[in-house]
Amino acid sequence: MAYVIEQLINGLAVGSVYALIAVGYSMVYSILYLINFAHGDVITFGAFTALTMLVIGVPIPVALFLACVLGAALGMTVERIAYRPVRYANRIVPMISALGAGLVIASTAQAIWGPEVHAFPQVIPRWSFELFGQLIPFQPLIIIAIAVVLVTIATILLDYTRLGRATKCVCQDIHAAQLMGIPINTIVPLVYAIGGFLGVAGAVLYVTYFNAVYIQMGLLATFKAWSAAMLGGVGNFHGAFVGGLLLGIAEAFSVVVVGSAFKDGVSLVFIVLILLLKPDGLFGERTTARS
Amino acid sequence: MSASQQTTHAEPARGLMERWLPAVAAIAFLIAFPFVADGYLLHVANISLIFILLAIGQNxxxxxxxxxxxxxxxxxxxxxxxxxxxxxxLGVSWPVAFLASGVVASIVGMLIALPCLRVRTDFLSLITIAFAQMFFVVANGWMGLTRGPMGLTGIPRISIGSWVAHNDISYYAVFACIVVVIYVAVQRILNSSIGRAWEMVRDDEVGALSLGVDVTYYKVLSFGVGTFLAGLAGSMFAHYIRFLSPDAFLLLESLIIMQMAILGGLASLPGSVLGAVLLISIPEALRSSEPLLITYRPGLAGALLVAMMIWRPQGILGRTRATPPIVRQISDTLRRLVGARPVANP
Known part of the structure; x- marks a missing residue:
């Protein structure tokens, strides 16, 4: 029982991190039908920047916030340089452009920080406390709390402000939104900024939790985040969050059932099952193919 | 190239000479090459031939x-x-193993792609990356079958009946024949109704559906043919290098193949050939002199991809109306050299 509770908490923590990263993919896809391959590299870059700032002694909250802001800025830059010029081309064109942008960012990160695995300092202390005779770790709870707060802020931003409503219009039909006077060249970068900000926050929490940061992390994060997003229904902000939690829990328990070697396979199994059984996700609305 | 494009581009009528000259020139070059090339160049050529198949499949x-x-x-x-x-x-002879490798790769490919192509083709990219990771884990971990990271050694040379390819020139002869046959076959497929259906699916999926084109069928078929060619190339590679380890087939390699198809021109067969030859021979030429360039190759290639997508998504050999005159002249000359027809803007 104690083990089950521990795994549950760990799963929720990892899952909420996936959810934060998934937002960047899910929102971009729902607007432009573009798989933003650069996102994984953007957030890895952000995590490395946080590492450098922590090493040179910037206070922890400031360093983390600056890293997130950098992630937002990087997301917007990539959009401006690599995606906007090809926004309305055949869908394969922006995706290849995204791949290219991701390679450039990853290569730059490798030039700066090198290809080896770096240890990440303990930003959140690893205390634990006792509750009903149960040893509860402190770090996962903080991670869950931070994720919930960030997602709540993003939800308020998207559901209750003018900006958020404009974003939803653009999601539904980008051309009509433009005709209605919504400045899509402000809204689309904004979406990338939100995705980059939350993504770097997620990446920093992820590397704190696993205590390691490395270049290829972006690719793994891409998968986990995508399967979370698809589980919840792509384009569905809250669905992605629930999807992330489900994936995290499933991974935590798969370690118990089939061993840690196959933990990373869980996300793939989820993607395939969702595609086979319910392609619109657990909470997604039925959508028709767009060309 | 679909019929409609040939009419819209208003190509001048092509005479018999103009039509066969590039093919004859290409065959003549392939035959003459081993007589002028030394051992190293021949090796580079053999690798290029393998990658030409891969690039065509990707394309x-x-x-x-x-x-x-x-x-x-x-x-x-x-x-x-x-x-x-x-x-x-199992001691199977090479020609059988060669075909079997294509068939196995193609069956695996279609099974992987099917759930995705039925509903959301965009996610094929994710599924295929995931498959690549899984392939690596299995090839690396299943010691009994693949000997894992130690690799498979002592793979027999290519042999047809009692004839054994004992040096690079014999390999070159076999590979060149395979590539020529495949190239012609693929061109025939692309000029048939299958090729037109593929391009229609690419350009307007809903439109294709409304005209009764079985979109899923053609997508799976395309994926099956592409992976079939990849499997054949794999067999050629295995019996040429005669050593296999799982790290020869990583994501980076997939990206390089993708770059070959893009650099030469998406939806252009001569483009795939050109892309494969360029991306194999340029790094080979630079290998000794510029180690930095090799280290940062992914980044440079990434920048190239972005730039190509923005300014020249149709690749080196394609052309559009918006192409600046000087680029058009260069690409026209290139196209004439390799005998390409106008390329659809993907």
Whole structure:
């Protein structure tokens, strides 16, 4: 029982991190039908920047916030340089452009920080406390709390402000939104900024939790985040969050059932099952193919 | 190239001479090459021939049908291991193993792609990356079958009946024949109703559906043909290098194949050939002098991809109306040299 509770908490923590990263993919896809391959590299870059700032002694909250802001800025830059010029081309064109942008960012990160695995300092202390005779770790709870707060802020931003409503219009039909006077060249970068900000926050929490940061992390994060997003229904902000939690829990328990070697396979199994059984996700609305 | 494009581009009528000259020139070059090249150049040529097959396969999937597959190297690996294991463990002769590797890679590919192509083709990229990772884990971990990271050694040379390819020139002869046959066959397929259906699926899926084109069928077919070619290339590689280890088939390799298809021109067969030859020979030429360039190759290639997508998504050999005159002249000259027809803007 104690083990089950521990795994549950760990799963929720990892899952909420996936959810934060998934937002960047899910929102971009729902607007432009573009798989933003650069996102994984953007957030890895952000995590490395946080590492450098922590090493040179910037206070922890400031360093983390600056890293997130950098992630937002990087997301917007990539959009401006690599995606906007090809926004309305055949869908394969922006995706290849995204791949290219991701390679450039990853290569730059490798030039700066090198290809080896770096240890990440303990930003959140690893205390634990006792509750009903149960040893509860402190770090996962903080991670869950931070994720919930960030997602709540993003939800308020998207559901209750003018900006958020404009974003939803653009999601539904980008051309009509433009005709209605919504400045899509402000809204689309904004979406990338939100995705980059939350993504770097997620990446920093992820590397704190696993205590390691490395270049290829972006690719793994891409998968986990995508399967979370698809589980919840792509384009569905809250669905992605629930999807992330489900994936995290499933991974935590798969370690118990089939061993840690196959933990990373869980996300793939989820993607395939969702595609086979319910392609619109657990909470997604039925959508028709767009060309 | 679809019929409509040929009419819209208003190409001047092509005489018999103009039509066959590039083919004759290409064959003549292929025959003359081993007489002038030394051993090293011949090796580079053999590797290029293998990658030409890979680039053509990728181009069928990505350029002609508009599906982003990022696991081409894994299907190449499936072919390589199939062929190597069949000949090593079961003593199957090479021509049989060669075809079997294509068939196995193609079946695996279609099974992987089917759930995705039925509903959301965009996610093919994710599924194929995931497959590539899984392939690596299995090839690396299943010690009993693949000997894991130690690799498979002692793979027999290519042999047809009692004839054995004992040096690079014999390999070159076999590879060149295979590539020519495949090139012609693929061109025939692309000019048939299948090729037109592929391009229609790429350009307007809903439109294709409304005209009664079975979109899923053609997508799966395209993926099957593309991975079939990757499997064949894998078999060629396995029996040429005669050593296989799982790290020859990583994501980076898939990206390089993708770059070949894009650089030469999506939806252009001569483009795939050009892309493969360029991306094999340029790094070979630079290998000794510029180690930095090799280290940062992914980044440079990435920048190249972005730039190509923005300014020249149709690749070196394609052309559009918006192309600046000087570029048009260069690409026209190039096209004439390799005998390409006008290329659809993907």
């Amino acid at each position: 069928i999937i990505t350029g002609y049908t508009g599906m982003l597959s990022l696991g081409h190297a894994a299907f190449y690996g499936v072919g390589a291991y199939t062929s190597a294991l069949l000949t090593l463990r």
